[in-house]
Amino acid sequence: MAEITILEAVNLALARALEEYPDVVVFGEDVGVNGGVFRATEGLQKQYGTERVLDTPLAETMIAGMAIGMAAQGLRPVAEIQFMGFIYPTIEQMICHATRLRNRTRGRITCPMVLRAPYGGGIHAPEHHSESTEAIFAHMPGLRVVIPSSPLRAYGLLLAAIQDPDPVVFLEPKRIYRMMKQEVPDDGEALPLDVCFQLRDGTDVTLVTWGAMTHETLQAAEQLEAEGIGCDVLDVATIKPLDMETILNSVAKTGRCVIVHEAARTCGVGAEIAAQLAEHGLLSLFAAVQRVTGYDTIMPMFKLENDYMPSTERIITAVKKTLEEA
Amino acid sequence: MAEITILEAVNLALARALEEYPDVVVFGEDVGVNGGVFRATEGLQKQYGTERVLDTPLAETMIAGMAIGMAAQGLRPVAEIQFMGFIYPTIEQMICHATRLRNRTRGRITCPMVLRAPYGGGIHAPEHHSESTEAIFAHMPGLRVVIPSSPLRAYGLLLAAIQDPDPVVFLEPKRIYRMMKQEVPDDGEALPLDVCFQLRDGTDVTLVTWGAMTHETLQAAEQLEAEGIGCDVLDVATIKPLDMETILNSVAKTGRCVIVHEAARTCGVGAEIAAQLAEHGLLSLFAAVQRVTGYDTIMPMFKLENDYMPSTERIITAVKKTLEEA
Amino acid sequence: MTNEEKKCIAKFEIHYTQLLNQAGERVGPLPEFAASYETLLALYRTMVQTRTFDSKAIALQRTGKMGTYSSSLGQEAVATGIGHAMLFEDVLLPTYREYAAQFQRGVAMSEILRYWGGDERGMAYAEQPHDMPITVPIATHVPQCAGIAYAMKLRKEARVAVCVLGDGATSKGDFYEGINLAGAWQLPMVVVVTNNHWAISVPRKVQSHAQTLAQKAIAAGIPGEQVDGNDVIAMRHVMSNALEKARSGGGPTLIEAITYRMHDHTTADDASRYREQAIVDEHKRLDPIDRLRKYLIANHNWDDTKEQALHDACAADVEAAVNSYLDTPPVPPESMFDYLYETLPDALQSQRDEVERRGKQQKGGD
């Protein structure tokens, strides 16, 4: 079995879903002949036809709205938003309808749709192409928000998102799209949408992260290991709903926690995790929870993007700070 | 001087701003002849003419976009979104442009606009008329988010928002629009946009809240006082940027904190405050911070809205819980 | 250089259909269905029933037994024509004034009352599996309609998706994005714009400088036409043609139905603040029910006895619906968690427990 990237794993999961479920429809801007600007949908139109893999007009509100309509009719739409920076026109549809259709109709009409978008910075892209605004979606009741950080998880979580009977926003960390390779058996097996994944075992401090930041976080953990500091690294993966149990168990073990995310700090998902740790884990905590995040500034254009995004160094500094305390 | 309601204070501040600043323009759906569906703009078109007080076509994206254009040209647009449930189409404009114009042009072009919207539940309104999604805006770098909770603060904070050289989302707690009256001198004096307001002094527990929830929170404080429990009640008022200093000082005094908001709990603004308390106030805290919030469900239609929204009783229970601990 | 020197590269026309004038007289040949007394009676009955329902609903709101309600007074012919022309397997995406269409499609009057009574169960539509519930956020249902129509097209079903929206709604971008997609993908879809002259207090002319709303279709490259929305025969006819065209693969149509909102925007509104009663009264002369009644009297021996019997029957139906509404068992508070996801996530269990516990305590305490 060949090793594949996250991007290829996304492609593989989409192909698998198109193959297995006749109700799956894949669409968005440039997803057809072009195979998506990152090639996530490469070859799918050729394989599954222009009726199931479609280029849409350039209109994100419409993309979300039509996905909802399709889902209401029992299709399983998988819509692509080209970059997370262009996802905002979908918000009205997502918060007013996708998340509410089942509730509003007491289960008569459901909305099994997936909205995919590459997200995050670090690829020297133009303005608006480096957004990490997952917290906006994490605040919406009725939604699932899922972020893979490895080829295996990209495959398994995307299949899970497509199989899920409710709406899922699926954010793909584009900086690591091609960064690592793994053997990914194309077995059609979904991964669970309600658990964090433990990436590394350690007893001194818990590092909680997701998306491309798993990369910096694992690097930090490795460097810290060399200094004799053992890190428990958790990839939250499904940031809504949150699997706090796993996080709390880890913190019960380590007594210390650093949360790492790329998004702006204020009202980011890290705040929710930190708040719940303070609520339920106060007795286990030996030190204040640290958040290493993007700043509360506009994501700068690429000359400064590395100054904005959490670095291995910033994570290590935060870990050491929690170790100094108490 | 007659006593006036929050709604009348909003109207008074708008009139004052129209009077004082020739650049102020007020617009939105039904704000003209009709004076707004809540009458916040009543009489303004008659007084200041159809060129400065305008009914727009029904299109929220356009309302936000045109406000940005006007602001870029040095006007001071004050746009109304009829209900917060219809504010979502403005998000792309707000997050991509209003908040970024100054930064992107290195100060060459600025965006002194105000986006007003009534928000919150409790008035037995139809679907989508009871939203509290301020956290979405609180996550946007470059924005200010302001919520008054009394006639005096409605007047002073709205004037401040209009005077502010940067974009402000101004959310009006419609449930208490007409609930209380105060004498409000029409002196054109703005209140500061960077402080919490202390509504009640106490040493046993800090209650942090904003908007209509100040009402339940003050009621709870009063009942608790009768039981000998003294509450320090803070109205955050400007939820972005946050005045954590005042909150931390209060918690340093009381050692206990309950945060109350109407919005869904997960990734609400309460999470950010709780996270910062855990980061910076850990040593002062005798008990875990409690959040009393709306649930992580769709805001139910009005038969159940009271079961959704924090009640005086729920606040009291939470306060007692923090007092039991440690 | 004047226009004459430029090359004309595209031409468009917008047409208008009226079959009965306001006196109830034929102004053109009537379509086949209008020869059937049963059909005309069905149309008439739906309009009368809807109006009977309407005034009862307003009364319920006024007496504190229901929340805000949006009246369809004066506009009954539009939704009646739509509902009558559609097949059951089609899908309707209504706003909050298409009761007449919803009733014909199996939605119970008691469900509509429950909805305005602040209860999600009013959108469960026991007898209507596919239709979307009332859409409150303006125009958001147009792209959804396109998605539904695409599902039908993909599955090669002979079904049509129909969405209805107001004149004000045509200003919103998603209306345009939806009709543009309908054109681009040639979807089996009919979009009806109910031009009732008002969007709350904002008159039609403030919405757009376009002289008709039907011409908005030209932007999407689809046919657009206008119809007298107070002439139920014309409405039913134009709607049928559009449905047939869509059903047989002919693509989408936009229909602008001209009518008038006779009541306040909703019971929360006070239209006297922004419009003259005299103008409203003038529009009374165009009333759709009066018009069909005149035609029935002149052509089908309709008389006061039949009229009275019909009104009595409608009143009885409405009465039954109101009783059913008022007898609705209370909704358990914890149900707010039960339709959020197919399976409640663990993360929400404790919140649900809290609400359930409190609900039981309060019940116990009563």
Add this chain to the structure above:
Amino acid sequence: MTNEEKKCIAKFEIHYTQLLNQAGERVGPLPEFAASYETLLALYRTMVQTRTFDSKAIALQRTGKMGTYSSSLGQEAVATGIGHAMLFEDVLLPTYREYAAQFQRGVAMSEILRYWGGDERGMAYAEQPHDMPITVPIATHVPQCAGIAYAMKLRKEARVAVCVLGDGATSKGDFYEGINLAGAWQLPMVVVVTNNHWAISVPRKVQSHAQTLAQKAIAAGIPGEQVDGNDVIAMRHVMSNALEKARSGGGPTLIEAITYRMHDHTTADDASRYREQAIVDEHKRLDPIDRLRKYLIANHNWDDTKEQALHDACAADVEAAVNSYLDTPPVPPESMFDYLYETLPDALQSQRDEVERRGKQQKGGD
């Protein structure tokens, strides 16, 4: 009932203007400005300069000295005509292909390079106070343009707001909302749709079933027309007329300029994946620069010497801009906080301090 039996209530036509054909020959009477050699030369120079800039920018990207860049190759006449027709006090809202207009309006080539070099200072536009920076989120600038136009109208200024967008952009709702407002409020505003046949890989016909994009104006009740966007004289002419109309209170116009995107969408794109080179080559025959050159040769003694001198001058200008770009002093990391608000809120001070401290450490460490 056939259409003939329906009443026609509105008629529309869309016109097309071309003044020079692809051989550079007059196909109609030329407007007055075209009699001036200086004017034609200015237009020609801008197009050549923009193209010279373009190939240099692509080279900078290819050699790792700049980020992603969007080429305007083949489309230079559109923005040249726009920029030349506008007055300095007007306001331009461009996308990412209107360099020719921006250069004429005082934006430095080095600023555009800085922008694509990932530096906000590339939008500070030292010599251009009012124009909006390049807009990346498609069509979002159309409602902004309406707001700007309203400010002008309110202040009774004889200014016009101009926004430019692509064929793909016409599918987005805010485009429609913006032009609808322009019509409703009769704003001094011109909207130019640069139809370059492609939106990344998506061909124009996938965007809309409308046979022209100009006819989208009909939905807004405003005039819409088409122009040969590779004919800079026609472009300048049609643009001037629209500006004059807007400036004198005559309201907005939508102009669809037909051109062709000769390069990849951006340097991050590979157009060979989705379009045949043969079709691209065919469009080469329509090149706007070649066309005006032929006209200049035939009518104004333009020759190779002059051509070479012009190219040399443009190359020198571009060279200077590139040097200025490459010499740009580094941007301090903490500057990401300095233009967020007029005054940095206290809440952000510690974040700024952290970034500044780290920046100094790194510098110290180098």
